[in-house]
Amino acid sequence: MQYDAIIIGGSFAGLSAALYLARARRSVCVLDTRKPRNRFARASHGFFAQDGSDPLIMLDNMRRQVETYPTLRILEEAATDARREDGRFSVNLANGETVIGINLLLAFGIRDLLPELPGLAERWGHSVLHCPYCHGYEFSGRRLGVLNMSPMSVHQACLIPEWGPTTFFLNGGTLNAQATADLEQRGVTIETVAVEGLVGEGRNLSAIRLADGREKPLDALFIGPSYRFNSDLAERLGCATEAGPLGSMITVDEMKATNVREVYAAGDVTRMGHTVTFACADGVMAALAIHRSLVFGSGE
Ligand SMILES: Cc1cc2nc3c(=O)[nH]c(=O)nc-3n(C[C@H](O)[C@H](O)[C@H](O)COP(=O)(O)OP(=O)(O)OC[C@H]3O[C@@H](n4cnc5c(N)ncnc54)[C@H](O)[C@@H]3O)c2cc1C
The missing domain is CATH 3.50.50.60 (FAD/NAD(P)-binding domain)
Known part of the structure; x- marks a missing residue:
């Protein structure tokens, strides 16, 4: 046929x-x-x-x-x-x-193409997200993060405070003066220590584990894969x-x-x-x- x-x-x-x-x-x-x-x-x-x-x-x-x-x-x-x-x-x-x-x-x-970080893939679509319009509302006012993955990540980090207090995980990257000023103007906290993994029960996220041993409490992490x-x-x-x-x-x-x-x-x-x-x-x-x-x- x-x-x-x-x-x-x-x-x-x-x-x-x-x-x-x-x-x-x-x-x-x-x-x-x-x-x-x-x-x-x-x-x-x-x-x-x-x-x-x-x-x-x-x-x-x-x-x-x-x-x-x-x-x-x-x-x-x-x-x-x-x-x-x-x-x-x-x-x-x-x-x-x-x-x-x-x-x-x-x-x-x-x-x-998800970044290879322990604990990330299994939380994709649940507490690791890419689109705030799709899933940001459900995390309104909660502790939010953005992982630095590309030049687009600064833009994403400037947007996410619309949904809740935001930390930008630089993860070994660098920021120019303009990007730093933009993030500060939007009230974004900048975390410079590299990320080692994601922590939480099941598909929920409770913290980001950093290379210096600290755990930064977090409810959702936004990425731009x-x-x-x-x-x-x-x-x-x-x-x-x-x-x-x-x-x-x-x-x-x-x-x-x-x-x-x-x-x-x-x-x-x-x-x-x-x-x-x-x-x-x-x-x-x-x-x-x-x-x-x-x-x-x-x-x-
Ligand atoms: C985690 C996550 C959450 C999302 N949440 C939302 C949301 O809340 N709201 C929203 O509006 N958007 C959301 N999106 C975006 C949404 O998923 C996409 O925009 C939408 O699915 C695109 O539809 P599509 O038909 O183009 O492709 P897809 O939905 O990806 O469908 C492609 C289809 O093609 C099939 N296929 C692939 N290769 C072949 C082949 N060779 N032969 C035959 N079949 C094949 C696949 O199996 C699949 O069924 C989300 C995306 C992600 C990643």
Whole structure:
């Protein structure tokens, strides 16, 4: 069977696109390995009508709803390769099968590269956080920290006092006079001693252990990790990418089309600001573009 669209990544961006295409009575195959980026968090915040919902339950509900459309198929499989053959895309799956489609949507998301500090990875999404708009409110007025990881960290440390008293862990780095003045002006405490690890019960954080043996009490630590695409398919297909401050993005136009004809991209892989709301909106936009191309032609 030849699908009107193959969607690689069936999470917030991919399933939003799938829903719109299915409602336009088009055939869609969604490939998904079920590892959404926010799977480490117990609750997702800031998405209209779903504030505080478990992100995995949100996606289960979404899958259940889209699967009622007869033209849509979801395969729990990884896409391992994709190429254009005879004007159509062939996508290889990890199970050895191949699916064929006219349009491709890349919505396979990104993965965060967490710093290797004892006690950090297991607290990711719970008391080690990256986005204050997503999880800062739950720590209102508590003892907050920011780990120095890149030039962006000073900016993050200047923002976090909006949610609570903040310590900036320099962790062996240096600060110029302007950065020091900015942090002081925002009331941020600067801790110069290197960080050795995170301490606390279960996934909760109670302190940061420093190299001089002190333990600095803390309830949440914000970090700004760099990231990578979950798949190299954009590069393999010849899609242009551009560098952002923490990782690459697939270059798209306002309709989410890449530079490769009939290849679209949506969600975290295409932008710097990463939220469920943006990912869903991207998916809808890509679906509209794909549908227009199916109805009116791709213009080439
Ligand atoms: C800890 C944490 C907490 C967060 N909390 C919030 C929050 O509270 N509110 C909010 O708005 N945002 C939050 N975010 C951001 C949010 O998770 C992302 O913006 C959103 O998940 C992006 O959706 P997406 O569809 O682009 O990618 P993802 O949700 O990451 O989905 C990508 C999908 O593609 C699949 N996939 C990957 N490679 C392949 C392949 N080769 N073949 C098939 N499938 C593949 C993956 O398994 C996954 O299901 C959080 C992020 C993190 C890290």
